[in-house]
Amino acid sequence: MRALTVIPKRPGTVELTEVPDPKPADGELLVQGLAVGVCGTDKEIVRGEYGWSPPGRERLVIGHESLGRVHSAGPDSGFSAGDLVVGVVRRPDPVPCGACAHDEFDMCRNGEYTERGIKEIDGYASELWSVEAGYAVTIDPTLERVGVLVEPTxxxxxxxxxxxxxxxxxxxxxxxxxxxxxxxxxxxxxxxxxxxxxxxxxxxxxxxxxxxxxxxxxxxxxxxxxxxxxxxxxxxxxxxxxxxxxxxxxxxxxxxxxxxxxxxxxxxxxxxxxxxxxxxxxxxxxxxxxxxxxSVNANLRHYRQAADALVAADESWLDALITRRVPLSRYAEAFEPTPDDVKVVITLDGENS
The missing domain is CATH 3.40.50.720 (NAD(P)-binding Rossmann-like Domain)
Structure with missing residues (x-):
């Protein structure tokens, strides 16, 4: 499958790479990627200013503002094929600190957390991705065009x-x-x-x-x-x-x-x-x-609050917030600013609409 990868701390290394399809572990979902949002952190990583590869690997799959559709899920996962989902970015540190031990990993006190697409875990800018069921959030089907806004929300x-x-x-x-x-x-x-x-x-x-x-x-x-x-x-x-x-x-x-x-x-x-x-x-x-x-980052509670807020919002307003949708094959355009940019999104399912 195709994935958008970089060598962290090395500018000019972002490229579309063929990587193995994910093999979900027990308790994980296999998800078809639909879109990822591009934010300032992604641009810093692409410029070589930030980011950490998974241990033992040179390249990192980027993308932390996710949107996908469940391809397969275990019978006791609470998810079903076809569910629209977003993946949580941060994972608690392994120690864990007091905040992480209480599921407030957005407030990690020792900095040993990891983050999808940023710090030591592959992100969501790939045609397929896997995620632990406990770090996936189901969103309303009406948010299919704008659900990629859940993470920033x-x-x-x-x-x-x-x-x-x-x-x-x-x-x-x-x-x-x-x-x-x-x-x-x-x-x-x-x-x-x-x-x-x-x-x-x-x-x-x-x-x-x-x-x-x-x-x-x-x-x-x-x-x-x-x-x-x-x-x-x-x-x-x-x-x-x-x-x-x-x-x-x-x-x-x-x-x-x-x-x-x-x-x-x-x-x-x-x-x-x-x-x-x-x-x-x-x-x-x-x-x-x-x-x-x-205030930075978010935990599961905030993702659910965000999903509820987007469902209650005017969908046409949310759609207008996404000012450009760039297909994965033309990913470089997403990192080239234009004067009217607000939110730029890379589509992963072959569509640009």
Whole structure:
């Protein structure tokens, strides 16, 4: 079968490779791959900046935003042939740490976890893949065109869960949310905010293309001005920061409502020093009981929350979020950005529609 592979830490090594068909072990599903999403992590791996091969192997099958259809399943697996499924990315560390021992492997404390398509386990960018039944999530058949969005949605489902947990340290009734960044993570975070009945604002730099329209179709408000000015005007109760841009991070930290919560989901690239008044920022955080947290990855609970959120969403909006579908045979195009990209997907079943 065909699979998209790289030699991690070596740029220019991504290629379509013939690899053996998977042989599912007891308790595993055999799945026909339908699609994989392409995100910033995949691009970093392709550029040779990130990633680890399985032990004893040179190449890694990439792809962690999965969608597939069960080809075969054991009688006691809870799955049937034809089920639409996504595979969970992370696996707990073998020690395990306290978090992993309690199935909260997204919060692993020792870093010994592994991840499909990223760290030491082959990913889902192949025509067939196998997955342990306990790390597969069934999704509604109506999500066949957009189910590849479950994994990125699980990331923001976790972020919202963490925000609620922090807020509930005391009375918590947020009203206004600012999401910085209108990429897939930002837009999906906005979707979940709208589903909670909140007033949602989204900030991004672009003024044209699909992003402003996707925000408006959600019923949210789009902004493209300076982050500090927008945040100061809105004074949001909650901020979900999805750019990783240092200046934006500090602008929103300084401009929340009292008892505000800022959840950082964007990973910064570093390398650009910033001047800031750390003492003033500290004073504001303390005197206003503000909270700042980072959130990444997801566990099984968040995948199920994500699947439920997508079923409740407007399918045409979700479909519009996927701005390009590239067949596996033309995989290189998926890693070449175009001005109107939001989410790019590689199709694995020979279709490009």
């Amino acid at each position: 699980s990331v923001v489902a976790k972020a919202w869960e963490q925000i609620r947990r922090v807020g509930q340290r005391a009375w918590f009734e947020p009203h206004r949310v600012l999401v910085t960044g209108a990429g897939p993570i930002g837009l999906l975070a906005a979707l979940l905010g709208i589903q909670q009945g909140l007033e949602v604002h989204v900030l991004d730099r672009v003024t044209e293309g699909p992003k402003p329209d996707l925000v408006r179709r959600l019923g949210a408000t789009y902004h493209h001005e300076d982050a500090a000015a927008v945040a100061a005007r809105l004074r949001p109760d909650v901020v979900i920061e999805a750019t990783g841009a240092g200046g934006v991070v500090f602008d929103v930290l300084a401009n929340t409502a009292a008892y505000g919560i800022v959840c950082l989901t964007g990973v910064s690239s570093g390398g650009r020093p910033l001047r800031l008044d750390a003492a003033a920022l500290n004073r504001d955080l303390v005197l206003e009981n503000d909270a700042v947290l980072g």
